[in-house]
Amino acid sequence: MHQEFRTALVTGASSGIGEAFAALLAARGTDLVLVARRADLLERLAGRLAERHRVGVQVLPADLTDPAQLERVERKLRGEPVDLLINNAGYGAFGAFAEIPLEDQLKEIDLNVRAVVRLTYAALPSMIERGRGGVLNVASMSAFTPSPGSATYGATKAYVQAFTESLHAELQGKGVHVTALCPGFTRTDETAGPNLLWLRRVDVARAGLEAVAAGRALCVPGGQYKALLPLLRLAPRFLLRSAVNRAWQLAAETKIGD
Numbered sequence: 001m002h003q004e005f006r007t008a009l010v011t012g013a014s015s016g017i018g019e020a021f022a023a024l025l026a027a028r029g030t031d032l033v034l035v036a037r038r039a040d041l042l043e044r045l046a047g048r049l050a051e052r053h054r055v056g057v058q059v060l061p062a063d064l065t066d067p068a069q070l071e072r073v074e075r076k077l078r079g080e081p082v083d084l085l086i087n088n089a090g091y092g093a094f095g096a097f098a099e100i101p102l103e104d105q106l107k108e109i110d111l112n113v114r115a116v117v118r119l120t121y122a123a124l125p126s127m128i129e130r131g132r133g134g135v136l137n138v139a140s141m142s143a144f145t146p147s148p149g150s151a152t153y154g155a156t157k158a159y160v161q162a163f164t165e166s167l168h169a170e171l172q173g174k175g176v177h178v179t180a181l182c183p184g185f186t187r188t189d190e191t192a193g194p195n196l197l198w199l200r201r202v203d204v205a206r207a208g209l210e211a212v213a214a215g216r217a218l219c220v221p222g223g224q225y226k227a228l229l230p231l232l233r234l235a236p237r238f239l240l241r242s243a244v245n246r247a248w249q250l251a252a253e254t255k256i257g258d
Contacts, residue, residue: 003213005084009033012089014041016188021086031056037063063105063113074122079109081126084134087116092153097174105152112156131175136212137164146241156202168217177215180210
């Protein structure tokens with residue numbers, strides 16, 4: 001069953017893929033709750049979308065790594081249920097695991113995992129009761145590969161993908177769609193078009209919205225990444241580890257040489 005969403009809450013909505021989600025949904029007539037840390041960016045975006053598309057747009061500034069601010073968003077979801085929750089907010093600390101401050105990596109886990117679980121937990125009961133709704137969790141292609149140089153980030157995205165696929169199975173037949181969006185490299189602005197590796201944020205957001213509306217468990221946007229996914233799943237793990245480790249070492253050497 002293809003669902004239409006009248007209301008949506010989007011985290012990480014002030015820029016990048018989150019901003020693209022908000023714009024696409026507003027153009028479809030969806031009323032929005034926009035969540036991000038920067039109130040000024042949210043207010044500007046809300047003003048543009050409300051004026052252009054005549055939809056209701058609420059702004060809810062929150063740092064989702066802060067328990068009190070995360071709880072405020074949870075209360076919003078419980079008190080004013082939405083048809084669609086998009087867990088888009090995410091953070092990556094890149095470098096050798098032992099050299100990145102532990103605090104940064106724990107914040108990464110708080111945002112990429114804990115906030116996703118808590119907000120999903122807040123949103124689902126009302127969706128199940130109504131027999132309709134959707135949750136779109138933004139994971140990554142890194143969910144399917146070892147991630148040297150971003151070990152914690154890759155692990156959090158693997159969690160999101162596995163968590164989402166499990167919920168999708170649990171909720172089959174209940175009218176609630178739960179989808180993991182797993183993009184590859186994505187440009188956070190619109191200054192250049194797609195190429196062999198890089199996707200446009202609007203294309204990624206559109207693919208995710210279509211997937212959750214259609215009730216698909218997994219969405220990998222871009223033909224190049226769709227073709228890559230079976231190879232990643234079938235390749236011997238030792239070969240995959242070796243290949244991605246070499247790529248990370250080359251990237252690190254290039255950075256040092258700049």
